[in-house]
Every structure is written in C-alpha cells, then in structure tokens.
Amino acid sequence: MESGLYVVATPIGNLGDISQRALAVMAAADLVAAEDTRHTSRLLQHFNVDVPLQAYHDHSDARAQARIMACLAANGIVVLVSDAGTPLISDPGYRLVREAQQHGFRVVPIPGACAAIAALSASGLPTDRFLFEGFLPAKAGARAARLQSLSAETATLVFYEAPHRVVETLEAMVEAFGADREALLARELTKTFETLRRAPLAELAAFVAADSNQQRGEIVLAVSGQRGRDQEGELSDETARLLQRLAVELPAKRAAAVVADLTGLRKKALYDYLLGLKD
Numbered sequence: 609m610e611s612g613l614y615v616v617a618t619p620i621g622n623l624g625d626i627s628q629r630a631l632a633v634m635a636a637a638d639l640v641a642a643e644d645t646r647h648t649s650r651l652l653q654h655f656n657v658d659v660p661l662q663a664y665h666d667h668s669d670a671r672a673q674a675r676i677m678a679c680l681a682a683n684g685i686v687v688l689v690s691d692a693g694t695p696l697i698s699d700p701g702y703r704l705v706r707e708a709q710q711h712g713f714r715v716v717p718i719p720g721a722c723a724a725i726a727a728l729s730a731s732g733l734p735t736d737r738f739l740f741e742g743f744l745p746a747k748a749g750a751r752a753a754r755l756q757s758l759s760a761e762t763a764t765l766v767f768y769e770a771p772h773r774v775v776e777t778l779e780a781m782v783e784a785f786g787a788d789r790e791a792l793l794a795r796e797l798t799k800t801f802e803t804l805r806r807a808p809l810a811e812l813a814a815f816v817a818a819d820s821n822q823q824r825g826e827i828v829l830a831v832s833g834q835r836g837r838d839q840e841g842e843l844s845d846e847t848a849r850l851l852q853r854l855a856v857e858l859p860a861k862r863a864a865a866v867v868a869d870l871t872g873l874r875k876k877a878l879y880d881y882l883l884g885l886k887d
C-alpha cells in the first residue's frame with residue numbers, strides 16, 4: 609500500500625458496514641488520526657486492529673498536525689477517521705487534507721457510510737439534486753434566517769440535527785417552507801430503532817412532537833426543494849407546460865390534481881391558474 613493520507617469512512621451504527629478496504633488500510637496504518645481516540649480504539653479493538661492512535665480535530669494545535677506530516681514525509685500511511693461516518697462531512701479533517709495536499713502527499717478517500725447519503729437513498733424525496741446544509745445554527749433567530757434563505761431552493765435540502773432541537777427545528781421549517789412541503793425524518797440509521805418517516809412538514813412536526821422516542825438518538829432531516837414555482841412564485845415554465853398539456857386531455861380539476869401530485873403544489877392554485885387561462 610502506497611504512502612499517503614487515507615480518509616476512511618467508518619460505520620454510523622451497524623459495525624457490519626465497515627468496508628474491506630477500510631479494515632485493510634487501518635491494519636496497514638503507521639498512525640490513525642482520530643477525532644476521539646477512546647471511541648476509535650473501541651472500533652479498532654472490535655476488528656482486532658492494533659495501531660498507534662493520535663487525537664486530531666479541527667482545533668488541534670500545530671504540533672499534532674506536524675506529527676502527522678512527519679509520518680507522511682517518512683513515507684508512512686496515515687489514516688484519518690472521525691467518530692462515525694465519513695470524515696470532513698460535518699466532521700474534522702478539512703485543514704489536514706489541505707495541508708497534506710499542499711505538501712504534495714497523496715490523499716486517498718476510502719468511501720463508506722454517511723448519514724446524509726443513507727437518509728437520502730431511502731427518503732423517497734427527489735435525489736437528482738440535493739443541498740447538504742449540515743447543522744443549522746442553534747439560536748432560533750439565526751436558524752429562522754438560514755431556513756428563510758433556503759425557502760426558494762429547488763434542490764432537496766439535507767440537515768443534521770441534534771435530538772433536543774428536532775421539535776423546534778421542524779416547527780421553524782413549517783414556518784419557513786410551509787406546512788405542505790414533503791420532508792423526511794431519518795433517525796438512528798442502521799441501528800436497532802431505525803426510523804424513516806416521510807410526510808408533509810406539519811404532519812412530521814406533529815408526529816415528532818407527540819412521541820418523545822422520536823426526539824432521541826441521531827437524526828437527519830431532509831426537505832423537498834420548492835417545486836414547480838420559480839423565484840417570483842410564478843409557476844415554472846415546465847410546470848405550466850405540463851399543466852396546459854394535461855388540461856387538453858383531462859378536465860381542469862383532474863389535470864390540476866395530477867400536477868399537484870407530481871410537484872407538491874396546491875391543487876387549488878393549479879386549478880385557478882387554468883381558470884385564469886380560460887378567462
């Protein structure tokens with residue numbers, strides 16, 4: 609195995625999700641740089657891997673980074689892991705990867721679990737375009753402002769959220785995106801109490817608020833992007849074309865219902881649009 613910095617994904621719950629490449633590179637490592645060495649040493653023990661560990665996070669001092677660079681300079685194999693999932697995805701490592709690249713060392717991704725991608729893959733929400741937003745600001749005002757700035761985004765939005773904030777975040781999402789926008793709660797992925805629930809935002813917020821079990825564990829929230837309308841709130845050309853074409857074949861009410869189903873737009877607004885064309 610060639611010298612380099614290997615950015616290794618680890619499981620997000622179910623240890624069966626470790627990859628063969630992850631195990632091979634960890635066994636060959638001269639140094640494993642870990643977000644939390646106690647956490648990672650339990651993982652390594654589970655897989656009978658015995659290699660030197662060093663703590664590394666985004667606030668590590670220059671000496672920690674220098675030790676890693678020295679290992680790479682001596683043709684070593686350094687593995688970067690975070691507590692769970694893919695390093696750098698709402699996790700430490702960005703500075704280290706940049707530094708390794710600047711020194712001309714190889715940086716090699718070893719892909720695997722990532723909560724955002726796992727949630728999206730089973731969400732039933734559009735996945736052709738998505739925007740990973742990570743954690744929202746913890747303070748209500750800043751969170752509302754961020755959500756507002758995303759309200760016209762047409763790509764599916766993906767967030768990480770802490771369990772003690774999930775109820776208020778869902779309420780803030782209803783405010784910013786409207787009660788009807790489709791959303792997903794993906795909780796405890798790959799673990800015993802895995803829950804995936806897709807529903808309009810207001811329904812999802814009520815479901816989580818009513819059951820304290822849904823306010824526990826690790827959580828991904830995803831929200832469908834704004835569909836069918838452009839930035840000014842007008843029907844997009846594509847939606848208008850579809851609606852008009854269907855209205856040639858079907859009664860206006862039926863055409864509006866089909867397009868509402870496809871786009872998440874309100875049936876009444878689509879029907880009114882068709883009536884307006886008649887006028």
Ligand code: SAM
Nearest residue numbers: 620693694697722723768769796797826827828
């Ligand atoms: N790097 C990780 C990844 O690739 O997903 C994410 C690390 S971030 C510090 C931790 C957050 O990821 C959690 O607060 C939660 O929002 C999400 N997360 C991690 N594991 C999860 C799981 N098993 N189920 C649902 N969400 C999870």
